[in-house]
Amino acid sequence: SQELEQSPQSLIVQEGKNLTINCTSSKTLYGLYWYKQKYGEGLIFLMMLQKGGEEKSHEKITAKLDEKKQQSSLHITASQPSHAGIYLCGADIRGTYKYIFGTGTRLKVLA
């Protein structure tokens, strides 16, 4: 079945360090979405990527989608404690808005 592989599963970084989270699919995606979740809470939408090679940035977070639309990365520059949480990639694989999600990356930023 279609799955999204997300890595790493967890990450602990010192404040100010850069980090990258990856999301990989075995199939071409209609759209790739990044969300952030605080422990036990809902999902906060970060970015949407739809075109091969697309790159978007918001504040210190940059997300990229490869040309084949099968792999995405989320890069945080100069991390801060406010970046801590669970980052989830979600994908629309059939163009139906029925998302599948990666397993999540739990990020902790040490002050």
Place this chain on the structure above:
Amino acid sequence: SAVISQKPSRDICQRGTSLTIQCQVDSQVTMMFWYRQQPGQSLTLIATANQGSEATYESGFVIDKFPISRPNLTFSTLTVSNMSPEDSSIYLCSVVPDFQETQYFGPGTRLLVL
């Protein structure tokens, strides 16, 4: 975007009972979804609850266990019936605003079944 609220935010229930979760959106939307997030796991789609049609359930989820209502374009309910401890999860509703392509999520309902 869309602002979504859910009630209750959390609950502790006894096995065998049922709980109805409400999802309210600040604008009219056609497409609405219900997800489950079991402890330590990612989200799994339960069903699609588009207004004007019967809810459609994903594999492994049935209407008798998770009945859904969608009476209008701003509101939906999900009932978790005859609960067991395995139903302990966060339940989230989400919407895709009309003419948009991004899905927005509610804050979730955290359910613990004893």
